[in-house]
Amino acid sequence: MSANYEVTLDTGDDCNAGTIDKIYLSLVGSLSSSDKFRVWTLSGLYCGSSKTMTIESKHELGEILLVKLYKDKHLLLPEDSWYCQYVTVKAPNNTVYNFPCYSWLVDENTLTIIEGKARRRCDYQSPILEEHWINEIQSRQEAYQWSTFVPGIPRNIKAENTTDLPKDAQFTVGRKLNLVFNIDSAFLDLGLNPLKASQKMWNNLGEIRKSMDLSKVPIAAYVLKHWKKDTFFGYQFMNGSNPQLIKQCTHLPSKFPVTDEMVTPSLGPGTTLQEELQKGNIYIVDYEMLDGIPANSICGKQQCLEAPMCLLYLNPENELIPIAIQIRQEPGPQNPIFLPSDSKYDWLLAKIWVRHADMQIHQLVSHLLETHLFAEIFCIATLRKLPNAHPLFKLLMPHLKFTLHINTSARQLLISEGGVFDQAFSTGGIAKVQILQRATEQITYSSLCLPENIASRGVGKLPKYYYRDDALKIWSAINRFVENIVKIYYKDDATVLGDSEIQEWATEIFTEGFLARQSSGFPTTFHTRAELIKFLTMIMFTCSARHAAVNSGQYDWGSWMPNNPSTMQKPAPSEKGKTVKSDIMCTLPGTLETATVIATIYLLSKTPPSTAKLGIYVEERFTEAEPQACIEAFQKDLQQVTLEIEKRNENLELKYEYLLPDRIENSVAI
Template sequence: VKIEKKKYWVHDDWYCKYITVKTPYGDYVEFPCFRWLVDDKEVILRDGRARLPQHAKTRVAKQHRRKELEQRQKTYRWKEWHPGFPMSIDAKAHSELPRDIQFDSEKGVDFVLNYSKMNVCNNVKVTACVLCTEYVMEHWKEDFMFGYQFLNGCNPVVIRKCTEIPDKFPVTQKIVEDSLERGLTLEEELKEGNIFIADYELLDGVTPNSTDPCTLQYLAAPICLLYKNIQNKIMPIAIQLLQKPGEDNPIFLPSDDEYDWLLAKIWVRSSDFHVHQTVTHLLRTHLISEVFGIALFRQLPAVHPVFKLLLPHIRFTIAINTKAREQLICECGLFDKANGTGGGGHVELVQKSMKTFTYRSLCFPEAIKARGMDSKEELPYYFYRDDGYSVWEAVTSFVTDVVDIYYDKDETVQEDAEIQAFVKDVCKFPKSLQTKEQLVEYLTIVIFTASAQHAAVNFGQFDWCSWIPNSPPTMRKPPPTKKGEVDLKYIVESLPDRGRSCWHLGAVWALSQFQENELFLGMYPDEHFIEKPVKEAMAKFRKNLAEVVKVIKSRNEGKKLPYYYFSPDRIPNSVAV
């Protein structure tokens, strides 16, 4: 079916969902569109059946696929926003984006309203109505709460099992023996798997925010040693605030003066906030999902089954990232106004993180195992891991079902020139896929990263970061170089001022909100697929996700700190905020 639209003097963009044609025999054939017709535009639609390129037998069908991709590659162009960053879309502003990937009017207004609320401190009413937020405000000083956040807070991806104390962190048996509860030596506790570490080495050497000449801001690069006590709780037992050991870089302990220890923990929480916002959240969900999205539009035609499968999971991602580059992480944006890594530090952090970034680190089970955090017996309260496994398995099962419909054997994957071009267009990742298993894993990574992983590290921000001392976005005094010199006044003066706190509160509130008409994982109202087997796979997927919701809800009952960020009914399909 060919649709032609002529431009008139009035604004007359038309969004076409689908066209249904009744044949002379009384049958109905559906032609999915789901795109905008802008100005003088011609769109040629194929019927809704998904087809691989090697199954396009006629010259017309092959030519149509080729022309569609040629046009898309002119429209969706790569651009390097900063050296060392993942590639992004070639557009300076949201208005320059292709109409098909811009926010719809409702979503666009929503974002503008949210951003306006970030700008006015008085509009952010901090009412402790959320159970988690209230609990954080009451218990943030406690070592248990500090340790718990490494497992189930906003950034549950930094902690790893420690098998050997690094030379740069000279912790000895004598230093921590009062914190070890089992009567074992430090070396024995290491061998038993009871010692964990959080190392913020990425922050070492990053330039602090200097955009405000009236306020000095500081960064640290702490190392925190954690201990699993006899109650299976993760507790901090030693903190060093800078990477290089020395007399002016003491190791702080729970037995130190109350305010010395509290300030050391605050510095770790502030450092965790920077790594979370810039690496865990921005780089590893937003920017990576945009790369997948651009490559998808450039290399897969609308008739390709993988295009149909992935499109809902990159919905509005390029748009939100373009808005972010336009208003949030740009010069004089929110990062500069509120965060200690503003003014370019956030750029340095992404660049440093990209040097060690790997494709395998996006595979959820492998990432958990690489940190030595995979044993449920050793860490029974790591809900991020447990729920993440459940969602990963559900997504993998769904993707497997869809792949099996269109790819009968490994050779079919190898012969799919379009899927190979898609994979190759995503820089620094595998150059090709050779088996169905590899294809399933790749597509699972794309969907999981854009949906579940983003939800897990984004929507808890107000819960965990709205109480400023628990996640300071910046610090106004340098890390202490001696013990015994810190009092409450010094701590208060170290924390952000009112203005930066307001910017921070507005941001974490806005980023934690679902949209009014949010599409959650498994919801596919736009019927890109018309085949019955795919619709059956979708129904099975929703059923599996509902079971995950039920399990999580049951576990959370009666808990003072429920963990629900991986609950599928709270996981949007895509990175869109």
Template sequence: MAVYKVHVTTGDMCLAGTSDHVFVTLVGTDGESERTELDNYGLDFCCNQTSTYTVNTHALGRLLLIRLEKAQFLYLPENEWFCSKIVVETPEEEAVLFPCHRWLTRGEVLELRGAKAMKASDDDHPLLIEHRAKELAERTQLHQWKVYAEGAAHITHFEFSKLPSEVRFSFSKGLEFKFSKEFAIAELRMKGLFGSEESWASLESIKSTLTFQTSPTAEYVSEHWKDDAFYGYQFLNGVHPSVIRSCPRLPSNFPVTEEMAQPFLEAGTSLQQEIQKGNIFLCDYKSVEGLPTRVVEGKALPLTAALCLLYLDTAGRLKPIAIQLGQEPSEKCPIFVPSDAELDWLLVKMFVKNTDSVIHQIISHLMKTHLVAEVFAVATMRHFPAVHPLYKLLTPHFRYTLQINTAARNTLLGPTGLLTKSTLGMEGIIELLRRHLAETTYSSLCLPDNVAERGLQNIPNFYYRDDGLKLWTAINSFVRAMLGLYYPTDDEVSGDAELQRWIQDIFTKGFLGNSRSGMPESFITVEEVVKFVTMVIFTTSVQHAAVNSGQFDYYCWFPNSPLQLRKAPPTTKGLVTMETILETLPNIGDTVAFIISSLVLYKKYTDSVVLGSYPEERFGEPAANLIIENFQKELSSIEERITTRNKGLEVPYCYLKPSEIENSVSI
């Protein structure tokens, strides 16, 4: 008889009790063991605990699979059981890791492969080949696509309550998420703010919403939001650094003259000279032109397809110098400049930020991180078995993505959702998604290409770019080293049918087969895969942090980034009063509802996994684990450089510190 020691580690999300019978069968090249019960008596399957069991059997040869089963004891209620991993010590004293990270339910039979990453061409035993084919068939059947809306990316077919258990929130995260929201609502309701339909009495009265929660940056925003230099700063280093671009020539529909611009430029220069020097920048919101908006009290809410011209002075300050609240200049759509009446200038800046906030939430945040991540996640679940190296590498970057997105469609995009309560209703949101997906390019998702295309390589004090490029380079080096273990030649790439089906699914379901996007339809070289996987990891971690983590900081003082404005934009100069501004801002109830949403997104949750952490031990190869360690060291070095830089900044840019970036879109 041969003795195998079976070490079972449970997760931190579940407790299996005396109602559970769990059985294990070891399968090797020389046969399989008898079905052996793991005798727990309700004591050994506690959370985050490793328990050891013995399986006595004949020598099994090379271990191929572990078969797990869970059965009911008498008629007691079901207890789901989460198994993190199993390590089997063989009679030859070899320790073989079998990653699991799955829930096991009554009557389920689960077969696990060893931790060594294997492409289909690497499988060398009929049982492994059969297991791979069976797993892929089950995955393709389980994870299916659903049309969300014509012209928009496809989504998972699962409804929120029907998601497979392994992609659900941990128990702790679910409680914290709910508690943080309910606590904020309760406090604001006690103050008579939550649900109020009254307008704000003054800008000063809005500060009462900051008393239940604040941050150093949020306080700075509330004090400096009127300053033109800080206004311009936010287009680079606020929560939405994705629109601004260099302006090599003025658009024909934005006729800013030398006479208009001269007072706001430094002495001895001209607008044309500053354009030639690369010191003029543009934010153009043409994509919202003509969108249907929500109708409130019989009137459609305003949303301006604004144009905002900015100037970079010799001190490195970026300031707005001209704003047009529409795409076509006219007597009713004048160009506003900083020398106009103070309240005129303040209100037109608010209208620009209103449009910018809508684009930020619907496109840069929802579409280009959450929905794109969902496409990557569903394609990965459908086309890679758990043993595939890309499944092992990418799955940690999709943690909770499907649950977050299905929840978001209920709570944010439902009939009473926060986004549908903003300026755009559901019809406008869908149309905006269509427009932007049709124009989305592969290069726009790759930060180095994106920065170059927008002409932002040399603008100073652009911390999102500086930190993001460091992280892109680190991720790219990490991915190249990892994939080098499994794809030593281009032939390995072109010959991996699972990989080719994966990228084809992403191209057709996520980008609707739009060849103009530049999105790859297939992979020929290793370098193509390296760049694409770098983009996937960067998007689901770094880019999401950049457009998500600062929401409370910049949205808490709501006049700075209003998601909704109620009155039409000014068409004649000199008529704006403070009463106009207060009537234009959302009412008290809508304001605090938006702030609560940003607070929930701002909170750090106890089960967060930061960028570069792979606690699930999916890789069994020492070389892969060494590459992960080197990646973590590089991230630590980047962290130190950012921390040192931030000590000299009036407003520290912390959103891309590796310790602040989650490994995935998980909130």
């Protein structure tokens, strides 16, 4: 007996999503399959369009399990890929089946879409779906393969260029990376073009100030005005572009022999350094990871790199101020401890050395490794081990979107041989590789889980630490959302343990991403729902809020170059009282390095033309009512976070806005 099925095809709204190629489809049901039907349209399937057609099947198909899409190109025309967003099928009995697709149909291939209900491996209870699962995983593992950029760091996607990536992993036209990383246009936007061809030193700070207009960037203008102040120097460790390094200091390291006599002028009368250590008012930032790393050579000139330590004091006014800086790790007569009571140029240069070290760790570790490269691990493993229908694939995919494209471009343009790091950073060349390797050896699962990270650093009660406050709110909102989703699909701990797909997924992340290093503490198996919820929260937070915190403010805090110098061209002072004003200018990056870095961070900090903000899921992968209700609850939670941040910011001279939910992108895609 014949039956009519109403099929609606929705084309994505990106400007090249449509196609003029010939599109066909067939329906696969639990009882039978339809013939292959041509999708007839005079103007083609254009972007943002919806095409409804009626398919007459010779037989009742039963429950609709799959939709198969086919494409043939016209004989004399180039291939025209099509982005299918969604397919809806209405059966004769008025049952509606939803097929979220969000994939490209390329060349003369076949695209098979499973019905949208989320399901785990044990839910594929038909030979048709079993075969689909096998084919999907096999196809994904062929398309997304692991590669090694350099040994000793997380592995990456196998692709030399972004064009090597599967079409689904590439930027849409609205986000094409050749626009994002157009350094030449950034030079022109910033008025830096005349500097591009020069290779000279700056004469004075006024010359740097005149090179570009920072008045239209409020935080950058604030940095320019306050960067020499000790209170502002301390503030940046909490709320600047790299707010994750500061730790409470309960006892002084033997390598940092600060005495009471040295810091009494900073602590004031009636107290001692030991008393303030016991009270929890002393903090430290230690760049030991840079120790012994060979500095880069730029245009044949050897650069300089040190591993400073900075001791900070939370004073009675709740201001965090630096009280001692040692520029090298090993104490001794040639490595003095610089103090606020020293000459103003000694003290200023010592602080610049700290800011320089912070710039290196920020870019290579806090930003590149701990957000971009880790997000890539999560993305590749998810694509290789979890099929489209898996509830965790549906949950995570919006937070992994476009990461492979942005990272492939970064390897090609920023950290490749001759890239931006080699051109303008003291940690270019072999240095960047060694730092990434050291950081990979030291990273732990606990350090990526925000509440544990804050507790281990002893900064839970540090006043005015707005990054911590806002990040914890975001973490909690994500955690509640994840918990609600997990409880829908995993009724108890045994259900988690019995899901072979997520166990293999966890093992792949541990093995390929964290190089099977047991000391990292990364799980290879999930035994309980609580373990799974924590892991998923960590992934979503890393790919969204953690990245926003270290990426969005790069231009704000680094456009005034002396505050975040990318390289140092003169060795650090080995004695006090000898630094003069000209020494600072000779030490700072030259005009070419300055222009290159500022243009780069300007581009990296820009809001892309097409964004997906945290909790806004433009791809409706979940089709059931329960997870959709969870998404609505998550969005309400984020709205409350927004209100709380905005209320706090009303009373601040310098607002902290990087973790406002509508300024956080779902994924690492810039």
